[in-house]
Amino acid sequence: MSSNRDLTMSSYVGIGIGLMAIVGVEVILTYLHLPARSLLFSLLCLASLEGFVAIMYLMHVKYERPILFWTIFPATLFVLVFLCYLFPDAYRMFNMRLLK
């Protein structure tokens, strides 16, 4: 069982505190009034870091066979990233407006 190589409960509490600390950084960045692009990039990076930690430790992927990770995540990431092909059309919509 994967649980044989599991972390202790206090380690998980430490991970939870770390994730909350990242949320705190996100809130601080929000109130620094960064440009929207910089804020979006920073928040997405931090959220991705949180997501990676959650998948690897809370969802135990780190303790499963590597084939589970390599079967599921590259394909899912490909689909999610490929959705970005829509964004140029959103800019087209914005620039086609008569009144900006």
Added chain:
Amino acid sequence: MNHREMAVVAGNAVAGETLREENGIVMEASPYGIDKKKLGMWVFIVADACTFGAFLFAYGYMRIGTPVWGTPFGLSSIINGVVMTAVLLASSLTMLAAVRASQADKKDSAMKWLGVTMLLGAVFAGLHLREWFKLIGEGWRLFYNPTGGAAQFGATFFSVTGLHLSHVVTGVIALAFVARGYNQGRYDQSHVETAGLYWHFVDLVWMFVFPLMYLMNAH
């Protein structure tokens, strides 16, 4: 020992966990080395991640294509969102405690932690609804912006957070069913673990919903 049992023992001895017996049938073991319920949950999670991804990308599309976007969240809403995040994260930890207790055959402890997880899920849903009612009280609707700007904020906010809220509520109900079955001995620790996987996914999605829907719309 019959032929089937001998085949399983021989297979395990010679080639590791290559064979297993299930319902009287000798089968090749899963290459993933996990329970089929858990693998099924992973397939569901992949599909659900793509659904949430599509909703969030639709939000991004509308936000880029809309010149005047509503930013209705003040500090009190952001603090409420941080508390919601803390509650959901705490519920993930209590779910982990429930899974570990069930793996150690500590039924009472597992039931206690499952109960705490459900309670925290209900608290999260209550805080979520409080935020919704606050926005609705300010005049925000699915297709109406009370500040006079584009109406798309309400459409995307209520859709994305509503989808997430439905997952939390469904998760609480599912945990109640699993807890009842586990308490009655109909379900084992693998059911608790599979339900836990779903619950962590709900937490994972919130880690993207909170910054994108709340923090990006703070004023």
